Amino acid sequence: MTAPIETGDIAEFEQDFAAGTVAPGRTPLVIKLLVAATFVVILNETIMVNAVPRLMTDFQITSTTAQWALTVFMLTMAAVIPVTGWFLQRVSTRAAYATAMITFSAGTLVAALAPTFGVLLVGRVVQASGTAVMMPLLMTTLMTVVAAEDRGRVMGQVTLAMSCAPALGPAVSGVLLHMGSWRLIFVAVLPIAVLVGFFGHRALENVGETTASPVSWLSVVLAAGGFATFVYGLSKVGNAEWQEPTLLIGAGVVLIAAFALYQVHLQRSERPLMDLRTLKHRNFAVSLVLMSAGFMAFLGSMILLPLYLQDLRGLSELQTGLLVMPGGLAMGLLGPQVGKLYDRIGARPIVIPGSVVMVALLFGLSRIGAETSYVVILALHVALMISLATIFTPVFTIGLGDLSPQLYSHGSSLLGTLQQVSGAIGTALLIVIMTNRGKHLAEGGASQGEAFVGGLQWAFATGAVIGVVVVAMALLLPSKADAPAAHH
Template sequence: MTAPTEADGYLPEDRPATDVAEFEQEFAGTPGRTPLVIKLLVAATFVVILNETIMINAIPTLMGDFGIDERAAQWLSTIFMLTMAAVIPITGWFLQRVSTRTAYAVAMATFSTGTLLAAVSPAFPVLLVARVVQASGTAVMMPLLMTTLMTVVAQSDRGRVMGQVTLAMSCAPALGPAVSGVLLQLGSWRLIFAVVLPIAAAVGYFGLRQLENVGEPQVSSVSWTSVVLAATGFATLVYGLSQIGHAGAGSTTAFIAAGAVLVAVFAAYQLRLQRSDAPLLDLRTLRHRNFTVSLLLMAAGFMAFLGSMILLPLYLQNPLIRDLSPLQTGLMVMPGGLTMGLLGPQVGKLYDRFGSRPLVIPGSIGMVACLLFLAQISLTTPFALIIGVHVLLMASLAAIFTPVFTIGLGDLPPHLYSHGSSLLGTLQQVAGAIGTALLVVVMTNRADDLGGITDPEAFVGGLQWAFYVGAGMGVVVVLLALLLPSRVEAPEGAPAAH
C-alpha cells in the first residue's frame, strides 16, 4: 500500500493516530535504518547546539568591543547553558502536550529570532538577552530529538543511531570555536550570527515540510511555581559559583546557599506533584539505577568538557603568551571536534556489539590522562603536542557520551522518556555552566596569587590549576563508569527488534 504524499494534498499533520502508530512500528524493528524524522531532528539540533560554544573563540574580541573583562564575557556561554537548564524542565511537559511538528516549529522560530537579535545587538546586555532567546529554542530541540529517538528506534539499534546523534550533541559544541574562528577572521563577531541565521531558517523551513508527527499529544497543566523555582534556583546557584574569589565572601556564599535551597525546594515540590501525576519534571526517573548513574556521569563529564574548552582559547589568544588569531585558534581545535564527530557513529556500532563498559571505562581514563597532560602546559608547549592531546581528549569523550546516553535513557519505561531526556539535558547544562564558571574562577584566583592575570607565568600557573581541577572531575567519571552495566534490558512497552 502506497502512503499518500504532499503531492496528493495530504499533509503530515493530517496523519490520524492509527497511522502514527503504524509509522512508529515501521521503524521500531528495522536495524540499520535511520528514520527520516531522526535525520531531520539531528540536522536541526546540530545547528542550534553549535551556538552553545560558538562564542568562546570570540571572547577576546568582545572584551575589546564592549570593554568587559573575562568574567563578564564568559557569561555569553554560561547564560546560554543556564537558560537551557531553566527551560528544559518545561519540555518534558511541553513535548507531551504538543505534536512533533509544533515543537519543532516553536524551537526553530525561537532560535532564529534570538539569532537575529544577536546579530544587531547594540550593547552587551542586549547580546545577553539574545543568547537567552537562542537558548530557549535550543532547549526544546535536545529533548525532542532524544525522546523521538527512544520512541521510534529499536533497543538493538539505538547505539548506532545514538552515535549519529553524537554529531549534534557532542561534535557541535566541539566545533563551535573552530567555526567562530574562521568567521572572526573574515569579519566582526556579528558575522557569526549573520551566517547562522539563514542556515537556521532554511533548516527550520525544509525540516518542517518533511517532518512527521510521532506520538499523540496529551492535554495537561503546567506548574508555573515549578518553572520559577527551577529558573531562579539554578541561575542563582551558578551565579554564586562564578563569583567565588571575585565578590565579597559573604555575598558569594549567600548566592550559593540560596540557589542550593531553591533547587532543593524545586525537587521537593516535584515529589509532591507526583502524587497527582502532574510534576513538571518527573523525578521517578531517578528510581532507575542505571539512569541515575548515567545522569551523574554525564554531569561530571560535561563539567570537565565544557569547562576545559573555554581555557584553551584564552591561552592560545593571550597576546603575552601565544598570541594566535581567532582563525588560528579555531583551526587548532577543529581536528578534535571532527574526531569526535567521526567517531560517534563507530562508537555507537561498537556499543551495539560489545556494550558500554569496554568503551566508557577506557574513555574516561583517557579523558583524565589528557587533562593531566594539559595541566603541564607551559609558555612554550609545542602546538603539535597540544593538537594531539586535544584530539585524544575528544576521542575519549566520544567513547563516553554515546554509550552513556543510550544506557541511561534505555533504562526508562516509554512514558518517562520525555522526562528522562529533560532531566538529563537540564543537569548536563547546569553541570557545564558550573564547570565553566568554576574553572575560570580557579584560573583567575591562582593567577592573582602568583602575580596577576597580566603576568604570563602567573596566567599559565592559573591555567594549570584549572586543568588539574578538570582532571579531578574526570576521576569522578572513571569511578561512575565502573558502576555502569554493559547493557540494559528493554523496559515493557519499549520498541524491540523483530
C-alpha cells in the same frame, strides 16, 4: 554533519512509522532532521566566544558586561530545559520542532539587528529558549522510534551535534569576524536555521502520543529561578567578592531543593513538571552522575586550553579555534562508530577503558608548559576528545534506555539540565583553582608566565581528579540497559 536525506526516505519512514518499526541499521528521517537542527542551534552556545572584544568596542561596554552575551545564553538554557519534559509530553513532535526553530530564528534575527547591547541580550535569550527544546526533543524522539539494539549507532550521530557544534563555534566565529562585523555571525546562521526549520517541519512525522496535563506555574518559577540563579552564581565565581557568588549559589540551591520536593509532591497526582522517578532507575542514576562528572571535565578543559593558547602563547582567536577544532570533529565523527560498537559489545568494555584514558590525558595536559609543542597539545586534545566519545555515546544510550517510554522526555530534560549545571560548575571550579594557584605563585616571586602555567597545571590536574569519578561510575554500569518493561 549528518547523512544526506535520500530519495524515498520519507515514504520509507511513513511505512515504518505506520508499522511501529524502523528498519534495523537505518537512521530514521526524523532523527536526521532533528540532528541537523540541533547542530545549528547548539553551535550558537559557543559562537560568540571570540566576539567579546568587538562587542566592547561597538557598544562601549566593559569586558564583564560583554561576557553577558555568553552568560545569558547559558542561564536561559539552565532555566528553560527543566520545563521541556512537561512541554514535550503535551505537544506533538512537529509542534515542538516548529516552536523551537521559529523561536531560535526570531532570536537570531533580533540579535543580528540589535541597535543596543540590551537588545542583543534579548535576542540571545530568545535564541537559547529555542535551543533548550531541541536536545531533549531529539533524545526523546530517538528513544521512541529507534529499536533498542540499534540505539547506540543512532545515539552516536547525536554526538555530532553535541560535540562538533560547540567545538566548531569558536572556529566559525573566528572566520566570520575575520571577514567583518560580529553581526555576520547571526546573518550567516539565520538563513541556515530558517531552511532547516522549514524543510524539517515539512518532512517531520509526529512521534508518540501527547498527554494533556496542566502546568504547575510554581514549579516553573522554582525551576527557572533556582537553576538560573545557581548557574549565574557559578559564573560570578572568581570575578566578584566571594560573598556575592556564595549568596547566589546558596539561593539557587534552596530554590532547586524546593523545586525537587514540590515535584515529589506533584508525582502523587501524576502532574510533575519534571518527573524525578527517573532517579529510581539505577542505570539512569549512575549514568547521570557519570555524565555530570564527564561534562565538568569536558567543558572545563574546553575553557582552559583557549585561555592558555591566547593569553600565554599569543595565538589569535581564529588560530586557537582552528587548533582545537580537530578534537571536536574527531569526537563527533567517532560517535557513530562508538555507537555501533556499543550495540555489539555493550557499555563496560568501551566506557571503562575510555574513562581511564581520559584521566591519563588530563594528567598529561597538567604537565604542559610555556614552550610545549603545538603538535603535542593538538595530539593530547584530539586523544582527549576521542576518549570522551567512548564515554558519552554509550552512557547516553544506556541511561535513557533504562527508563520506561513515558519517562523519556523527563529523563532527557533532567540530563540536559545537569549538562548545563555541571558544565558551569566545572568551568567555575577550574578557573578559580587556576586563578588562585597563579596568584599564590606570583606572590611567591614567580613571573607572570610561570604563575599562569602553574595555575593551568593545577586546573587540569583537578579535571583529572574529577575524571576519577567517571571511572568509578563506569565500573557500576551494566553491559547493557535493562529492559524498560521491567520497571514500573
